[in-house]
Amino acid sequence: GAGVSQTPSNKVTEKGKYVELRCDPISGHTALYWYRQSLGQGPEFLIYFQGTGAADDSGLPNDRFFAVRPEGSVSTLKIQRTERGDSAVYLCASSQPGTGELFFGEGSRLTVL
Amino acid sequence: QKEVEQDPGPLSVPEGAIVSLNCTYSNSAFQYFMWYRQYSRKGPELLMYTYSSGNKEDGRFTAQVDKSSKYISLFIRDSQPSDSATYLCAMQFGNEKLTFGTGTRLTIIP
Numbered sequence: 145g146a147g148v149s150q151t152p153s154n155k156v157t158e159k160g161k162y163v164e165l166r167c168d169p170i171s172g173h174t175a176l177y178w179y180r181q182s183l184g185q186g187p188e189f190l191i192y193f194q195g196t197g198a199a200d201d202s203g204l205p206n207d208r209f210f211a212v213r214p215e216g217s218v219s220t221l222k223i224q225r226t227e228r229g230d231s232a233v234y235l236c237a238s239s240q241p242g243t244g245e246l247f248f249g250e251g252s253r254l255t256v257l
Numbered sequence: 258q259k260e261v262e263q264d265p266g267p268l269s270v271p272e273g274a275i276v277s278l279n280c281t282y283s284n285s286a287f288q289y290f291m292w293y294r295q296y297s298r299k300g301p302e303l304l305m306y307t308y309s310s311g312n313k314e315d316g317r318f319t320a321q322v323d324k325s326s327k328y329i330s331l332f333i334r335d336s337q338p339s340d341s342a343t344y345l346c347a348m349q350f351g352n353e354k355l356t357f358g359t360g361t362r363l364t365i366i367p
Contacts, residue, residue: 148300177354177355179357184265184359184360185359185360186261186263186345186347186357186358186359186360187301187345187355187357188357189354189355189356192353192354200353200354203354235300235301237300244289244291244306244349245291245303245306246301246303246355247303248300248301248302249300250298250299250300251300
C-alpha cells in the first residue's frame with residue numbers, strides 16, 4: 145500500500161487480556177516508530193526500530209509492553225495483562241533515517257473495559 | 258516540567274484571520290523542529306520542517322524558530338475552515354525519536 149497501515153483500527157478488550165496491534169510500514173522505510181496518544185494529549189514515544197532491532201525502547205512504560213519487527217518490515221506491538229490505563233490510540237510511523245519526516249498510520253484505538 | 262510545552266487551546270478564529278501557534282522547549286539539544294497537523298481520528302501529517310533559527314514559508318504557512326529563546330511558532334495566513342485540526346509541534350535531535358507537544362486544537366469559523 146501507499147501509506148502506513150495499522151490493524152485493527154479498533155480493539156475493545158477486557159482488563160487482563162492480551163492484545164496484539166500490527167503495523168505495516170511504507171515499503172522501503174527502515175525506521176519504524178510506535179507512539180501512544182491519549183485523549184487531548186500529543187503522541188508519546190514508545191519504541192523505535194531501525195531494521196529488525198529496537199534502537200530505542202526507553203518509552204515502553206513497563207514489561208507488559210513488548211514490540212517486535214522480525215523481518216525489518218511489519219511490526220507487532222504486544223500488550224500483556226491489559227489495564228484500563230492502557231486505553232489510548234496506538235500510532236505507528238515509518239521513515240527513512242535522517243529525513244525527520246515520519247509518516248503516520250491512522251492508529252489502532254484500544255479500549256480496555 | 259515537560260520537555261515541550263504547548264497551549265492545548267481550544268482556539269477559535271474567524272475565517273480569513275491570521276493564526277499564531279506556539280511551543281516552548283527546555284532541551285537545547287533539539288536540532289530539528291516540525292509542525293504536524295492532525296485531523297480528528299487520523300494520524301498526524303507533517304506540515305513544516307525546519308532545522309535552524311529563522312523563518313520558513315510554504316504557501317499560507319510560516320514556521321519560525323528562535324533557538325536562543327527556545328521558542329517556535331507556526332503562522333497560518335488567510336485561515337480556511339479546512340485548517341480546523343489539532344496542530345502538534347515536534348522536536349528531534351540527531352536521528353532520535355520525535356518529542357511532541359500536547360497539540361493545540363484549532364477551529365476556523367466560516
